Amino acid sequence: MPSFSRILLGLFCLLVALLLLAPTLVVIPMSFNGNKSLAFPPVGFSWQWYDNFFTNPDWTTSFTNSLIIALIVAVVATVVGTLAAFGVTRAAARTGGLLRALLITPMVVPGVVLAIGIYAVYLDTHLVGTVTGFVLAHTMLAIPFVLIAVQANLEVFDRRLETAAASLGAGRLTVFRTVTLPLILPGVLSGALFAFITSFDEIIVALFITSPYLKTLPVQIYTSITRDADPTVAAVGTLLFLATSLIIIAGLLIGTRRGRT
Amino acid sequence: MTATPDQGLPTGLAGAGQPAFLSRFRLRGAVWLAVPAVLVLLVALAYPLAIVVLRSFTDPAPGLDNYVWFFQSAVNRAVLQRTFVVAAWVTVVSLICAYPYAYAMTIVGKNLRLALILCVLVPFWLSGVVRTLAWVILLQDSGVINSFLRGVGLPPVKLIRTLPGVVIGMTQVLLPFMILPIYTVMKGIDTRLLQAARSLGAKPWRAFVQIYMPLSLPGVYAGCIIVFILSLGFYITPALLGGPRSILLSSLVQNQVLSxxxxxxxGAMGVVLLVATFVLLAIAAPLMRQKHSATRREA
Structure with missing residues (x-):
């Protein structure tokens, strides 16, 4: 391609990169606002909104709730999703394909439709505002992510390694523990991370099945945005932005180092 | 095609080489492993959706009353139309942004590529509520854009609670879903095909349009269908950035049920949304499958 169009492409991509990243950065200055307002530009400087996030029970409990629910979901969805990935990959092509299509439907069902359905069921079964209710709904939403991550690893996994281990006398569980699992571990771990983030960020279903006694962090952020202009949301946004960026940078660095060796 | 799913072959052949009873036994054993996942889906997805469908036909009285009401109301039809128009805008704008970006990701050096990937992945994984919050701060009447306009002496523009504001916010939130599938397909395109076209006398642009673009289409289809479907059901961003005149179908559903x-x-509105989604998916499924076989190669 001639260099003129290269420059044009470069400029265009710079703009797109800015569009992707820059708008979110606006939460950082807002989080140090001296006034209780989300109006731009922020006035003065203070740490009070971070202070509020770590001391105000509304924020601390919703954060702990999200953390607990997301951790349980990460464990349950990873186990269930990994098993399903084995089922999908090792079944006959047709059955596996059907099963896969079925198991990834949570990704395409419109959130609100799902949310009213789950809300209706939970009202009848008294699961509204319970950890069990959140874990069940979020596990269902997280299974596709685990399935896709583990399946990507299983498809390049050489099954003759299992046959070799078995022919040397290893039992099925030993084969799984010492041969299969270590080789697909990257997929399982990224699946667990996807499941954690899916649950930790989930908002639509959460908005319906929440109760005054059990709120998750996204629900707390959402109600705070709609109710008042409390800059604590900007402080939470900044912390989440930093955490997300660090995890992704770490992941990319580990990925490239592994690629090099 | 060069994109033969060669990873899929060994298992298929192994099954064919075994005695029939053995392969059938194995197959059944493997499928059982998916039972827990299927159970979770039945309880938390299929059953709730069935309730929604059922109530749309029975609540308050059996019949099609809810659907007749939905399609007879001019307001509802306007919202339905607006939802599709917004989804189309978001899809087109994000495709225009994503295609050159994804292409650049495949041709730059390693470090620059990491930087470009980072710019996609951070918003992809950052909470949607937080990113929408950022747009509230930017677009509000006392927001970044309007204080900039005031600073240079221009009149303020109304952005929050307007349709353009909703489209801008949704496009930015959904852009990674367009870039990633296109990039995945482009990464697998054999660039020697372009060299071959050039060596046969094709101009660079012609080689790009006639060789490269058709090969990248599966990624484009996948990205467009994902973004369009997600836009149709989008709730948080339109709810926070939109106003009464830019309400979308999801907010209407929420309003009927909760308020x-x-x-x-x-439920009837939800079923309309659901049917629209699955009709689109059914139309796009063959195109998506193409994408699957093209990406499998470098898995």
Whole structure:
């Protein structure tokens, strides 16, 4: 391609990169606002909104709730999703394909439709505002992510390694523990991370099945945005932005180092 | 095609080489492993959706009343139309942004590529509520854009609670879903095909348009269908950035159920949304499958 169009492409991509990243950065200055307002530009400087996030029970409990629910979901969805990935990959092509299509439907069902359905069921079964209710709904939403991550690893996994281990006398569980699992571990771990983030960020279903006694962090952020202009949301946004960026940078660095060796 | 799913072959052949009873036994054993996942889906997905469909036909009285009400109301039809128009805008704008970006990701050096990937992945994984919050701060009447306009002496523009504001916010939130599938397909395109075209006398642009673009289409289809479907059901961003004149179908559903406690009407709207989604998916499924076989190669 001639260099003129290269420059044009470069400029265009710079703009797109800015569009992707820059708008979110606006939460950082807002989080140090001296006034209780989300109006731009922020006035003065203070740490009070971070202070509020770590001391105000509304924020601390919703954060702990999200953390607990997301951790349980990460464990349950990873186990269930990994098993399903084995089922999908090792079944006959047709059955596996059907099963896969079925198991990834949570990704395409419109959130609100799902949310009213789950809300209706939970009202009848008294699961509204319970950890069990959140874990069940979020596990269902997280299974596709685990399935896709583990399946990507299983498809390049050489099954003759299992046959070799078995022919040397290893039992099925030993084969799984010492041969299969270590080789697909990257997929399982990224699946667990996807499941954690899916649950930790989930908002639509959460908005319906929440109760005054059990709120998750996204629900707390959402109600705070709609109710008042409390800059604590900007402080939470900044912390989440930093955490997300660090995890992704770490992941990319580990990925490239592994690629090099 | 060069994109033969060669990873899929060994298992298929192994099954064919075994005695029939053995392969059938194995197959059944493997499928059982998916049972827990299927159970979770039945309880938390299939059953709730069945309730929504059921209530849309039975609440408050059996029949098609809720659907007749939905399609007879001019307001509802306008919202339905607006939802599709917004989804189309978001899809087109994000495709225009994503295609050159994804292409650049495949041709730059390693470090620059990491930087470009980072710019996609951070918003992809960052909470949607937080990113929408950022747009509230930017677009509000006392927001970044308007204080900039005031600073240079221009009149302020109304952005929050307007349709353009909703489209801008949704496009930015959904852009990674367009870039990633296109990039995945482009990464697998054999660039020697372009060299071959050039060596046969094709101009660079012609080689790009005639060789490269058709090969990248599966990624484009996948990205467009994902973004369009997600836009149709989008809730948080339109709810926070939109106003009464830019309400979308999801907010209408939520309003019927939570504020008016009208499960039948809310359910009927939900079913309309659901049917639209699955019809689109059914149309796009063959195109998506192409993408799957093209990406499998470098898995």
């Amino acid at each position: 008016l406690l009208n499960w039948g009407r809310g």
